[in-house]
Amino acid sequence: MCLIVFAWRPGHPTPLVVAANRDEFYARPTLPLAAWEEAADVYAGRDLEAGGTWLGIAPGGRFAALTNVRDPGQPVGLRSRGELVAGFLRGREAPLEYLHHVQRRASEYSGFNLLVGDARQLCYFNPRIGLPRELEPGVHGLSNAALDTPWPKLQRARAALGETLAAPNAESLLALLADTHQPEDERLPETGVGLATERLLSSVFIASQNYGTRASTALIVQADGRREIVERSFGPCGAHLGEVRLLV
Structure with a gap:
């Protein structure tokens, strides 16, 4: 997953709203959103x-x-x-407790940003920048640096999310995730991958022959616990492969 923008607002009728793109090589085998066979409530x-x-x-x-x-x-x-995401979903630990357990073995993984939450709290951990912590309410974003690092595509997606929050719906979230705008070269981060790759990775939705946005996910959580989650899947050059909609 390479872009996540989300609104965390406890006490609101929709306390959690998430729009996220997973970017990956198209050749990497993947199953779409579904209940897991060994954990049917995940x-x-x-x-x-x-x-x-x-x-x-x-x-x-x-x-x-x-x-x-x-x-x-x-x-x-x-x-x-x-496995860090899967471990939390299949477990019962409180979010912050789980992240403290992850902290003790963080050196076993390449760099990551991890969000975990439940109906009461939402927590964040990046072992490169600090300790696990509970997030304050607000509108936040993650790409491939630390939380709320002002990369152009994150700023653009977070602003678009803010415009949907008066009446969030899956279609508006998926629309913001389909944004292919590329910023000017001088605004791009320098992450060591070269200018051509920085350009490719600079849009909210990425499409090329070998690598790009594989899945766009919209999640809306209601205060009564109901959740709507929608995932659109994509192939090479951004070809639409399918869609899954669940109300749970």
Whole structure:
């Protein structure tokens, strides 16, 4: 998952609203959003190469999502980051408690941003920048740096999310995730991947022959616990492959 914008507002009729794009090589085998066979109350896509996931929901208002940290020089982790999302969804630990357990083994993974939450709290951890912490209410964004790092595409997506929050719906969230605008070169971050790749990765929705946005996900959580989650899947050059809509 390479872009997540979200509004966390406890006490509101829609306390959690999430729009997220997962960017990955198209050749990496993946299953779309569905209930998992071994954990039927977990709803998430699935990375068939390593067995984990990038975003999902589970009972008790549980939610988890992940982005990687873009750093070409970092060593390959001993374990897959996707298991961090899956572990929270299948478990029962409180969000902050879970992140403290992750902290003790964070060195086993390449760089990551991890969001985990339930009906009471939403928490965040990036082992490169600090300790696990509970998030204050607000509108936030994650790409492939730390929380709310002002990359142009994150700022653009977060502003678009803010415009939907008076009456959030899945279609408006998916529309903001389909944005292919590329900013000017001078506004791009320098993350060590070269200008051509920075340009490719600079839009909210990424499309190329080999790498791009594989899934766009909209999640709306109601105060009474009802949740709507919609996932659109894409293939090479942004071809639309399918859609899953669930009310749970």
